Amino acid sequence: MNTIPVDNLGKPAIQSPLALKKQKSFISDTASIIYHVHKEEIAKELDENGLTFFELAGPRETIYFNPKEITCGIVTCGGLCPGINDVLRAIVIELFERYGCNKVLGFHYGYKGLTSKSELEPLFLNPDNVDNIHTTGGTILSSSRGPQDPEEMVNTLIKRNIKILFVIGGDGTMRGAQVLVEHIKKRNLKISIIAIPKTIDNDLNYVEKSFGFETAVEEAMRVIDSAHVEAKGAPNGIGLVKLMGRFSGFIASHASLASSNVNFCLIPEVPFKLYGEDGFLACLENRVKNKSKRHAVIVVAEGAGQSIIEKTMDKETQDASGNIKFKNIGNFLKTEIEKFFSEKNVEANVKYIDPSYIIRSVPANAFDSAYSLVLAQSAVHAGMAGKTNILIGYWNHHYTHVPINMTIEKRKQINPNSRLWQTVMETTLQPESIFL
Known part of the structure; x- marks a missing residue:
């Protein structure tokens, strides 16, 4: 031992x-x-x-x-x-x-x-x-x-x-x-x-x-539910919520499960396709065009889709801690969704919500x-x-002593083959075709 x-x-x-x-x-x-x-x-x-x-x-x-x-x-x-x-x-x-x-x-x-x-x-x-x-x-x-x-x-x-x-x-x-x-x-x-x-x-x-993760998920769930109400309240309504998660999509995944109103959950660990016949935008269109649906709710973690957005590695893209400053995937998706539907002459009402500072500052x-x-x-x-x-x-339900050097060896992330992510896929019913 x-x-x-x-x-x-x-x-x-x-x-x-x-x-x-x-x-x-x-x-x-x-x-x-x-x-x-x-x-x-x-x-x-x-x-x-x-x-x-x-x-x-x-x-x-x-x-x-x-x-x-x-x-x-x-x-x-x-x-x-x-x-x-x-x-x-x-x-x-x-x-x-x-x-x-x-x-x-x-x-x-x-x-x-x-x-x-x-x-x-x-x-x-x-x-x-x-x-x-x-x-x-x-x-x-x-x-x-x-x-x-x-x-x-x-x-x-x-x-x-x-x-x-x-x-x-x-x-x-x-x-x-x-x-x-x-x-x-x-x-x-x-x-x-x-x-x-x-x-x-x-x-x-x-x-x-x-600590704080459970509270964040609880607050994020409320935001998602509000986005769901907004999406259902307009023709071809689309509620888009950006949540914290630079390299790990735990909040996005757990909040999506807690709400059960999410149709697309995008996280850093699972790259996705934006364009093409089986890409995210096409699948989103199919969702809102469905006469029994007519709306969609999207949750995206802040670190998702960065490979799709042009980014550089110069000093201007790093914060004081040396972390890469990611491009705003929320704004990017909002723009691309509106552009996609406009080119098809299809009405789309996108309601974009970024509650990050609200969520992290609550008791x-x-x-x-x-x-x-x-x-x-x-x-x-x-x-x-x-x-x-x-x-x-x-x-394993016990408090432990962990050497600090072990905690910084690598970052904890969601395994795409894990039961957690498979449950997200089952709950959102998002098509596997959008993921690489």
Whole structure:
């Protein structure tokens, strides 16, 4: 058996204050959860290198840091997502009320807050000033994108006596955290970096579901249903909704299933044909011309169809994090649909909706609030135990410790042969001919 190794700052030798509170569910470092669940995959692993396991997250009976002597820090990076304030609140309350820490600093605008570029002093966080933040969207610390000088960030951690830094973010944030860990190791410092996965696209590897994803799907479903009403309210009405999903179509797919009013779902993982007798536009025409239908609802993820749109790779097409700035597939499709129907002298009423900023800025729903809380508590347990260079994952219904370098090896995407995508195809009844 191979349990994926996790970095530790040293041997935990301090009795956890949770033990004094009659905690009954301490987790051993030998406790683990299996990676594969399908018989065929397990058999293959047994034939090769043996089974792979993740170390389980949770409170340890002995911890590495003395809670009374350390300062903890928190940064929130990247785009907004439902549930960030829930995570912030839960971290602070767990540190203060359960472990007895009395100094937690929140750095403004992500990694920028750890550099001289920051114009704001860190915010001293405590249970009182985070008491109600989970009822609002966004993050009270604000956020930013882009890498910062790792040496300067480490210097700030030293200056502020930060022993545990909680990093809340997605793929780019994890890459930044990895660099930060490397520079901390080079300087032989005992500083823990604990990451919590925040990506509304749900595209972080080895994490079944990111917090905020359920809320995003729920909000997107409402938008799709509105697009359906609009489409049915006009001759040859076409409701076109663009949703988040640069490289992964999880929100588009799940929202399409939740609504069940979607006729075409286009995602980055499955290229599609726009033109030709069996292309998307021709199939769309057949749908709206059908006397029993006379309307259509289209959901497209922002990263879909990029090969159809002319794009370049120069600096102007990259954001502060180095991500490619995709062309607007929503506007492109709207234009091409209107042009296609106009050339055929067929009336088409296209209602285009892009709710991205609305969806990502709402408060978390009940599921994501509860999920965010446990992720945050697990992060605190890991940090206090001296774990470092890990992300709190969720796998096979268990919270886990995942080395950060594993999460950035590749991006999680929908397998076109998976049951998820086949269910989307069955539900939308979109013809397979439009896909390459």
